[in-house]
Amino acid sequence: MKKTMYEKIWDSHLVVEAEGQAPLLYVDRHLMHEVTSPQAFEGLKLSGRKVRNPHSILATMDHCVPTKDRDKPIADPIAKKQIETMADNCRDNGLNLYDMKSPNNGVIHVVVPEHGFVHPGMVVVCGDSHTATHGAFGALAFGIGTSEVEHVMATQTLPQKKSKTMLVQINGALSKFSSAKDIALAIIGKIGTAGGTGYVIEYAGSAIKDLTMEGRMTLCNMAIEAGARAGLVAPDEKTYEYLKGREFAPKGADWDKALAYWQSLPSDPDATFDCIITLDAAEIAPQVSWGTSPEQVIGVDATVPAPESFSDEGKRKACESALTYMGLAPNTKITDIPIDFVFIGSCTNGRIEDFRIAAEVAKGTKVAPGVTAIAVPGSYHVKEQAEAEGLDKIFIEAGWEWRDPGCSMCLAMNGDELKKGQRSASTSNRNFEGRQGKGGRTHLVSPAMAAAAAAAGHFVDIRNL
Amino acid sequence: MEPYNKHESIAALMNRSNVDTDQIIPKQFLKKVERSGFGAHLFHDWRFNDDGSDNAEFELNKPIFNGAKVLVVGDNFGCGSSREHAPWAIADYGFNTIISTSYADIFYNNCFKNGILPIVVSKEQLDTLMAEISANEGVSFVIDLAEQKVTTPGGNGFTFDIDPFRKGNLLNGLDDIGLTLLHADKIDQYEQGHKQSYPWLWA
Numbered sequence: 001m002k003k004t005m006y007e008k009i010w011d012s013h014l015v016v017e018a019e020g021q022a023p024l025l026y027v028d029r030h031l032m033h034e035v036t037s038p039q040a041f042e043g044l045k046l047s048g049r050k051v052r053n054p055h056s057i058l059a060t061m062d063h064c065v066p067t068k069d070r071d072k073p074i075a076d077p078i079a080k081k082q083i084e085t086m087a088d089n090c091r092d093n094g095l096n097l098y099d100m101k102s103p104n105n106g107v108i109h110v111v112v113p114e115h116g117f118v119h120p121g122m123v124v125v126c127g128d129s130h131t132a133t134h135g136a137f138g139a140l141a142f143g144i145g146t147s148e149v150e151h152v153m154a155t156q157t158l159p160q161k162k163s164k165t166m167l168v169q170i171n172g173a174l175s176k177f178s179s180a181k182d183i184a185l186a187i188i189g190k191i192g193t194a195g196g197t198g199y200v201i202e203y204a205g206s207a208i209k210d211l212t213m214e215g216r217m218t219l220c221n222m223a224i225e226a227g228a229r230a231g232l233v234a235p236d237e238k239t240y241e242y243l244k245g246r247e248f249a250p251k252g253a254d255w256d257k258a259l260a261y262w263q264s265l266p267s268d269p270d271a272t273f274d275c276i277i278t279l280d281a282a283e284i285a286p287q288v289s290w291g292t293s294p295e296q297v298i299g300v301d302a303t304v305p306a307p308e309s310f311s312d313e314g315k316r317k318a319c320e321s322a323l324t325y326m327g328l329a330p331n332t333k334i335t336d337i338p339i340d341f342v343f344i345g346s347c348t349n350g351r352i353e354d355f356r357i358a359a360e361v362a363k364g365t366k367v368a369p370g371v372t373a374i375a376v377p378g379s380y381h382v383k384e385q386a387e388a389e390g391l392d393k394i395f396i397e398a399g400w401e402w403r404d405p406g407c408s409m410c411l412a413m414n415g416d417e418l419k420k421g422q423r424s425a426s427t428s429n430r431n432f433e434g435r436q437g438k439g440g441r442t443h444l445v446s447p448a449m450a451a452a453a454a455a456a457g458h459f460v461d462i463r464n465l
Numbered sequence: 466m467e468p469y470n471k472h473e474s475i476a477a478l479m480n481r482s483n484v485d486t487d488q489i490i491p492k493q494f495l496k497k498v499e500r501s502g503f504g505a506h507l508f509h510d511w512r513f514n515d516d517g518s519d520n521a522e523f524e525l526n527k528p529i530f531n532g533a534k535v536l537v538v539g540d541n542f543g544c545g546s547s548r549e550h551a552p553w554a555i556a557d558y559g560f561n562t563i564i565s566t567s568y569a570d571i572f573y574n575n576c577f578k579n580g581i582l583p584i585v586v587s588k589e590q591l592d593t594l595m596a597e598i599s600a601n602e603g604v605s606f607v608i609d610l611a612e613q614k615v616t617t618p619g620g621n622g623f624t625f626d627i628d629p630f631r632k633g634n635l636l637n638g639l640d641d642i643g644l645t646l647l648h649a650d651k652i653d654q655y656e657q658g659h660k661q662s663y664p665w666l667w668a
């Protein structure tokens with residue numbers, strides 16, 4: 001039978017399919033951070049159970065860590081407690097933790113690939129929806145809830161319902177000014193935030209082949225914003241090249257054995273998908289979200305839509321309330337929207353490539369008066385690499401703050417946040433009400449678009465720079 | 466987990482779509498390391514004014530919805546972040562049943578692990594239920610999971626579909642981990658094979 005990559009991974013991880021019960025799937029890798037794990041450890045302890053395979057776990061601290069003055073004690077007592085609890089839990093259970101002081105620290109979905117911890121064909125879980133990021137390696141990676149975190153720790157398996165398969169085919173080539181982020185946003189704009197519900201998306205086509213591993217991570221990262229369970233890209237030479245030599249990558253004879261397995265993973269040429277969506281990469285303009293849902297997104301050369309332009313009543317109402325929250329009038333040109341804050345970072349766009357592109361745009365500019373711009377590397381390794389290339393100096397000379405790694409303003413749990421009414425250009429993944437601070441207004445963009453907006457004080461069409 | 470029994474409860478109405486988990490439990494409350502007490506912060510940003518007083522405009526603050534166990538809401542409930550704090554907050558507040566046309570995947574799964582029954586209805590059914598509540602605020606619905614049936618005084622009752630496995634777990638208040646460990650031998654067996662096929666994962 002012809003199989004999709006998802007079906008191949010599913011079949012090879014099926015432990016048991018008992019009558020009347022959800023199929024049990026074996027889990028190869030379990031990623032952890034300080035926010036969604038403490039109650040799972042608490043549950044495990046209360047029921048007298050143990051972590052089944054400590055080697056399958058890699059943990060970091062990212063959500064509430066400060067991105068400056070790290071040598072000082074954490075001011076927020078609750079954040080402090082979470083960080084301490086994480087350290088205790090990892091120590092008590094013998095888990096590999098990259099704590100705040102570790103040179104390996106950073107946002108979980110940035111750190112994990114850096115160490116080659118996820119390989120093609122794996123089943124990977126984490127109590128975090130952006131686990132989908134690791135689909136870039138051809139691994140089935142998805143977010144789980146805290147009781148599932150406990151379940152995986154105790155059993156190394158997870159009861160799962162099989163998803164439907166969707167092929168998102170991006171043909172042609174991207175323009176120089178559009179990026180993986182713009183593809184991700186354009187897809188969500190097209191299918192909506194519920195468009196992928198019940199599906200695992202496989203991204204394919206020449207534009208996807210052309211993406212770097214970083215770009216593929218950005219793309220898969222936002223599969224969750226399209227409502228999908230996970231996103232996948234078939235492994236290829238770029239994937240193998242990226243993995244080779246990394247800490248947890250197979251070595252020697254194991255490498256050849258692994259490679260043979262990985263090469264068997266891509267979907268069979270005439271495998272059937274439940275749904276196919278096609279986009280032309282050449283038509284994807286740099287995107288800017290204008291509302292409070294990632295599907296409320298449009299090309300930078302367009303205008304903010306008017307509620308009347310939606311025939312669907314739900315969408316019309318959603319547009320109305322989004323415009324009120326965002327303080328935007330219909331038909332405003334996107335390039336006329338002024339901003340107060342710029343954030344480059346997160347597990348969507350906090351990798352070295354993102355800072356290279358942003359620095360290229362920021363070079364020789366100055367942050368516009370009244371605008372605060374922060375660059376928050378996704379990990380210490382990204383930070384080091386950027387500094388080795390002199391990118392930090394470019395940002396600092398342009399008036400940016402150059403920070404330590406963490407989730408930071410992606411979800412504003414660590415004190416980096418917007419004040420009520422402030423508007424940001426942000427490279428993160430969610431523009432929900434209050435995501436970056438109560439009353440804060442978020443516009444999702446690519447790193448290049450964010451850097452250009454910082455200098456201009458409003459959005460600019462980078463194709464005209 | 467408490468077994469889910471047949472019950473008659475006030476149905477509270479929240480006519481909003483795409484309610485995301487950031488709204489259900491804003492992130493400033495995620496830093497707690499315990500599992501309980503999140504109900505006090507459910508819908509915090511909508512429920513309270515900036516000075517911490519109750520926002521009288523917010524639907525669930527209507528005294529008539531006090532003690533409601535059933536929450537009737539618009540499409541795509543629970544979208545956004547996978548935080549399980551959202552179902553914890555909902556359960557801790559006192560809801561054990563949600564009625565909507567659709568839910569985000571992760572949220573839907575998490576409900577069952579926390580003793581919450583998420584019922585899926587058609588758009589028309591939802592509209593009728595919402596109309597019944599609007600016309601008669603404080604109305605109680607009877608939820609019978611065993612029979613997969615909801616009864617309303619306005620005669621808008623209906624039967625609903627649910628995965629039999631999940632239904633059984635809710636009815637019996639069964640812990641998922643215990644259920645899985647019934648297959649411990651199968652897991653051991655799988656793991657042996659896995660070690661042989663993919664030795665590099667065990668290095």
Ligand code: SF4
Pocket residue numbers: 062063107108109128130346347348406407410411428429
């Ligand atoms: S950077 Fe944002 S999306 Fe990514 S793990 Fe952190 S909070 Fe989640």
